[in-house]
Amino acid sequence: MIETGIIKLDDYLMGGIPNGKSLIYYTHPGVEGNVFGMQTLYHNLAAGMKCVFVASSSDPSMIIDTFNEFGWNLEAYRENLIIVDAYSGLIGATSNEKYIVGDPENIDSLNETIEKVIEELDDKSVIMFESLSTIMDLCGEQKTLDAIKNWNTYGMLYEHVLIYNFTAWPYEPETLEHMKHNLFDAVITVGGIAERVIFGQYFGVLKAEWSDVELKSMLFRVLRPGGIRIYIPKIVVTGPFDAGKSTFVHALSTRAVSVDRIGTTVALDHGHVDYKGFSADIFGTPGQERFDPIIKMLSGEAMGIFLVVDSTNTKDFVRAKQMLEITKAYGLPLVIIANKQDKSDALKPEEIRKHFNIPDSVKILPAIADKGVGVFEAFESLVNKITEVA
Amino acid sequence: MSGYSLGIKEIDDHIGRIRGGSNIMMIGPPxxxxxxxxxxxxxxxxxxxxxxxxxxxxxxxxxxFNWFKENKLDISNANIGIVDCVTKTLGMGAADTENIKRASSPVDLTGIGVKISQFFEQFLMKKNIANTRLCINSLSTILMYSNIQTVFRFLHVFTGRVKAANALGIYVVEDEMHDPQTIATLKQLFDGMIEIKASGDGYAMRVVGFTPKPTPWFNYEMDGMNLIMQESV
Incomplete structure (x- = not known):
């Protein structure tokens, strides 16, 4: 089995893609789906696997540059990377690659080269098609569909994993249906959230024959460098006055800003976190009761909640529980931060639990926010809860 | 003011402001x-x-960008995004900048589409600019590498996005480079046309589709960045 290298996607796929299987990243036009295939290829190259990149819309000499934009240095693994040049023939350019498709507009020419590469690979490998839609545009829909069946059969026989990037232009409806449901062992849809323009991107597992995962969509962003990051647009940090919410937001964030007066948050804290494949915007609420209307506003459409409590101040726990109600946190992924654990009279998380009527599945984690202790463990715990496989 | 003007007075006087969401083909000889x-x-x-x-x-x-500089036009604070389909095709490595995003090649319609979408998001959502003009210069180059069905599919998506964004789309086509069937196919996607033809020693243009009758033909010539227009007799 190989991993896709995309955080959470491997969980949805029960660990990755078994050898001999095929997977398509089925992308809506205008969305950065092509990065998925690139990230999968690079992840496996870096893991020491032999990989094949079938270039159909890029000059092979530019591919290294394109990967570099994401911080992925192909040069370091060049001996394990085979580039099939299905592009140069199209523009009449010469090629330095070993495997060249003489006539990229002729599916037989492409077929012949792909079969040759597959046969000559001496180990289980990853074969990634840069743009299946370009091949379809050049060679025709039906011929390409037939070729895909052939490549997938070859892949299965030789136990290679085949990865396809595909942009779902308005082809014949039967072609698109075939692509989504019949031809591949796994289909990952990559789409855009659009109003007047595309302003958000998501991916989901449409099918994976080896896994019984429930279809679930995740928002993502593409970072340069960095690649694909799961994006969580809103995590709310709430808790009583002086529990350490602002300190927590600042300790966690790559960058953060607070609207405060003499050290007390009077409107909000906002921070942005990039950590272990996740990208999230964090909103901290004020703690004082007179700001409760703001807390209500801030917590709308949150995907998860941190409740920060001062572990030494039990009398504020009632207020903490009240804040959970104001933020309508019940039912949302929630992590309670037992802050100020360095104080001698701090209660331990299990002691704090006795004060809260919450299910055991809600984690209470120790932290010392002003020293940055425990904040990232808490973040990881919450985002795993938000994105967990159903 | 809603809609778009072309900024060419003689034409604007005839057609008024063009409704947001319109797509126009500009077709003329090399x-x-x-x-x-x-x-x-x-x-x-x-x-x-x-x-x-x-x-x-x-x-x-x-x-x-140099064209504007050479003509002493200040675009230093302008919101212009270029999708450059040339640099990487020439095998030249160059990083993207804030205003220039580079597609792999004119074949790479997926990449071109992504970069157009990114600029739309940047201008409409992040900078809150109401009006955006999308110019594809030119469709003829794209048609050199991709067949008409492929280009039609691409345009079908992006003329739709122009409509959704209330933008103005202008698509340049070289006359005499394509067969009439190709032009007829492309025309289905557009609301109007800027037609250019040879006229005497120079050229003339008119606009079709935004008024009940086409505008008159205007002879024109370029003087630096000034477009000098004169109605044909």
Missing amino acids: MSCKDDIINIIIYNGVKDNDAAIVVSTREPGERV
């Missing part, structure tokens, strides 16, 4: 200064705080 006319339309938009997205298939992004 060397009829279509690049200059497109750049003038872009400049007239950005000086009124519109944004512009230019898909350049014939010149690197930097050269598109």
